[in-house]
Amino acid sequence: MIPQARPDRAGERPHNNLLRRLNESDFALIAPHLTQGHCAPDDLLYDPGDDVDTVHFPCGASLASYLVPNEEGRDVETILVGREGAVGGIVSLGYLPAYTRITVKFGGTFMHLPINKLEAAKSNSRSLRNVFARYADCLLAQVFQSTACNAIHSIEQRTAKWIMSAMERNEDSNIVPLTHEQLSTLLGVGRSYASRVIQTFKAEGLVETRRGSILVRDPDRLKIRACLCNESVKNHFEEVLRGVYPSDPTADS
Numbered sequence: 001m002i003p004q005a006r007p008d009r010a011g012e013r014p015h016n017n018l019l020r021r022l023n024e025s026d027f028a029l030i031a032p033h034l035t036q037g038h039c040a041p042d043d044l045l046y047d048p049g050d051d052v053d054t055v056h057f058p059c060g061a062s063l064a065s066y067l068v069p070n071e072e073g074r075d076v077e078t079i080l081v082g083r084e085g086a087v088g089g090i091v092s093l094g095y096l097p098a099y100t101r102i103t104v105k106f107g108g109t110f111m112h113l114p115i116n117k118l119e120a121a122k123s124n125s126r127s128l129r130n131v132f133a134r135y136a137d138c139l140l141a142q143v144f145q146s147t148a149c150n151a152i153h154s155i156e157q158r159t160a161k162w163i164m165s166a167m168e169r170n171e172d173s174n175i176v177p178l179t180h181e182q183l184s185t186l187l188g189v190g191r192s193y194a195s196r197v198i199q200t201f202k203a204e205g206l207v208e209t210r211r212g213s214i215l216v217r218d219p220d221r222l223k224i225r226a227c228l229c230n231e232s233v234k235n236h237f238e239e240v241l242r243g244v245y246p247s248d249p250t251a252d253s
């Protein structure tokens, strides 16, 4: 994690939808304490047991992931958080040990905010408290959905879902910087299994593979292969925090 500076221009909000959702006075409460940094893929934000003292807001196409280590020494991905949200102290309000490992999945800009500054701002503003409480509810919905998804949906459906989910964060292109290794962690399966699924999608003309990334050739058909878990989560975001979840690139505008 490379700390940099405050947001470049005063008045210009960072490209994080949760921060952009705040009203002017709420944003003004936290803006002086936000710092901008660049995180690289696989940077560690929290390990289980770490004191949670900072909220990290992914910006643009940056993506963080919650991983649960298990007894075999393999991390299994539970949910991805992009610019629709934040990681660290969202539910606990901070100062408790982290339960999961949180790492950077797609590198890029992140905004960092000390938990004590966020908590002080929340105690001064009911509307700020409300936005973060609503976000915590959406985060929990994502976790519930992920549990159900892992239990009942096929590896193929989940692969298509993850690729679509990652592509939604990347506004400008159909390239998803996801390696087979990362995909196998996302799915909780061996690398060769993940590669087989990608080969199937490739043979059907849905994707192409590039070095360290996947190019989506046919988002509409890939979406049909995905389960509807992303849609369920997005619908909940739309009810609870309208406009915060990144839009679907294949949806009619």
Ligand SMILES: [Zn+2]
Pocket: 148, 149, 150, 153, 157, 158, 161, 227, 228, 229, 230
């Ligand atoms: Zn699913």
